[in-house]
Amino acid sequence: MAFDWHAFETELTLAAANAVRALVATAIGETPYAVAFSEYYAETTGVIYLPNLALATEESVEEPDCRFSPPDWEYQDYEWGETDSEWGDRLSESVTGLPRAQWEQEWDRFAQAMLAIAAGVRTALVADGTLPDDAVVYLDDEDADLLVRSLTADELRRHFPEYVAAVDAERDVLAMPVEQRVAVLAAAAGLAGGRDGHELGQHLGRERALALLLDAGAPAVPIGVAALGHHETAWAAAKLLADLNIATPDVLAALWTALPLAGNGHDWVATALGRLGAGLEVLARYALPADSRAAAVTGPYRSFRDHGRGHPPLDYTLLAAGLADAAVAGI
Structure with a gap:
C-alpha cells in the first residue's frame, strides 16, 4: 500500500502546531522568534526518522552564536510526532529496503511534506497569536538545502546571510564554462591552489564544492x-x-x-x-x-x-x- 503523504502532512501539521503551543505555554511571558525542525536522520535505502522540534525565545537564547542553533535551545520536543497514527514508524517501515532510486524519490517527498508542515504550522500559529508575525518556522538540515527552501528570500537575508552568499556563489560557479568551473571548485575544495577558489570556498564550503565537482563528472x-x-x-x-x-x-x-x-x-x-x-x-x-x-x-x-x-x-x-x-x- 502506498504511503499516505496527504494524511501524513495533515496530521503532523496539527501535531506540530499543538506541540509548539505547549512549548510557548511553558515559556510563558517570553517572546518566541523561531521554531525549527532539526536533527534529521536518514539511512539511504533505510530508515527516515522524524526530526526534533524546538522553540527559541528572545529571553532563553542569550548567546548570539546560538540564536539559530536549535540543539542549543532550551525548549525542545522530541516526541511531537508520536501520534496515534504512528506516522514516524510507518514512514520508516515504508522506505526501508527500497532500491536507492526509489528511496531517494521518497526522501524528496518527505522533504516536500516537511516543508508543507513547517509552512502550515507558521500560518496557523501566527493566525491564532501563538507566534508573532515576524517569527520564522524553518527546517534546520545539515546541508542547509531544506533550510533555504523553508524560508523566504527576506528571511534568509535577515537571519542567514551566509546561506544567501552560498546560493549566489553556487549560481555564479555553475554559470562558468566547465573547465573554469572545475578549476575554481578544486581550489574551493582544497584540492588545488587559487585565490578565486579560496574566496569562493568561504561561501560554498568544502563539502559543497566537492559535491559540485562530483556533479561535473568526467571533466x-x-x-x-x-x-x-x-x-x-x-x-x-x-x-x-x-x-x-x-x-x-x-x-x-x-x-x-x-x-x-x-x-x-x-x-x-x-x-x-x-x-x-x-x-x-x-x-x-x-x-x-x-x-x-x-x-x-x-x-x-x-x-x-x-x-x-x-x-x-x-x-x-x-x-x-x-x-x-x-x-x-x-x-
Missing part, C-alpha cells in the same frame, strides 16, 4: 589525478576519483602509482582501487601493507560507495578472497 577527473601527487590532498583525490566512478586506464594508473598511501591509517587509494574494480589485483600484491590490501577488499562494500555517482553491482567474490587471506581477515 573533474584531471583534478583528482593531479591532486593524487600531493601528500596533503592525495586521500581526498582518491575518494573523489572513486566517487566519480570513471575507471579509465589513466585513473587506474595514477592510483597504482600512489599506492600505498603513506601516513594514513586508512588507505583511501587502495579503497578507490577496490571500488573501481581492481580489488583482486591489490589483494594479490603481497608486498603491500596488510592494511592497504584490506582497504581494497572492504572498499566496495562500505557505505562510502553511496557517496558516488554509481558503483558496480555488489559481487562478494572479492570479500570471499579477502576472508581467505589470513593477513587481511585478521585486521
Whole structure:
C-alpha cells in the first residue's frame, strides 16, 4: 500500500502546531522568534526518522552564536510526532529496503511534506497569536538545502546571510564554462591552489564544492589525478576519483602509482582501487601493507560507495578472497 503523504502532512501539521503551543505555554511571558525542525536522520535505502522540534525565545537564547542553533535551545520536543497514527514508524517501515532510486524519490517527498508542515504550522500559529508575525518556522538540515527552501528570500537575508552568499556563489560557479568551473571548485575544495577558489570556498564550503565537482563528472577527473601527487590532498583525490566512478586506464594508473598511501591509517587509494574494480589485483600484491590490501577488499562494500555517482553491482567474490587471506581477515 502506498504511503499516505496527504494524511501524513495533515496530521503532523496539527501535531506540530499543538506541540509548539505547549512549548510557548511553558515559556510563558517570553517572546518566541523561531521554531525549527532539526536533527534529521536518514539511512539511504533505510530508515527516515522524524526530526526534533524546538522553540527559541528572545529571553532563553542569550548567546548570539546560538540564536539559530536549535540543539542549543532550551525548549525542545522530541516526541511531537508520536501520534496515534504512528506516522514516524510507518514512514520508516515504508522506505526501508527500497532500491536507492526509489528511496531517494521518497526522501524528496518527505522533504516536500516537511516543508508543507513547517509552512502550515507558521500560518496557523501566527493566525491564532501563538507566534508573532515576524517569527520564522524553518527546517534546520545539515546541508542547509531544506533550510533555504523553508524560508523566504527576506528571511534568509535577515537571519542567514551566509546561506544567501552560498546560493549566489553556487549560481555564479555553475554559470562558468566547465573547465573554469572545475578549476575554481578544486581550489574551493582544497584540492588545488587559487585565490578565486579560496574566496569562493568561504561561501560554498568544502563539502559543497566537492559535491559540485562530483556533479561535473568526467571533466573533474584531471583534478583528482593531479591532486593524487600531493601528500596533503592525495586521500581526498582518491575518494573523489572513486566517487566519480570513471575507471579509465589513466585513473587506474595514477592510483597504482600512489599506492600505498603513506601516513594514513586508512588507505583511501587502495579503497578507490577496490571500488573501481581492481580489488583482486591489490589483494594479490603481497608486498603491500596488510592494511592497504584490506582497504581494497572492504572498499566496495562500505557505505562510502553511496557517496558516488554509481558503483558496480555488489559481487562478494572479492570479500570471499579477502576472508581467505589470513593477513587481511585478521585486521
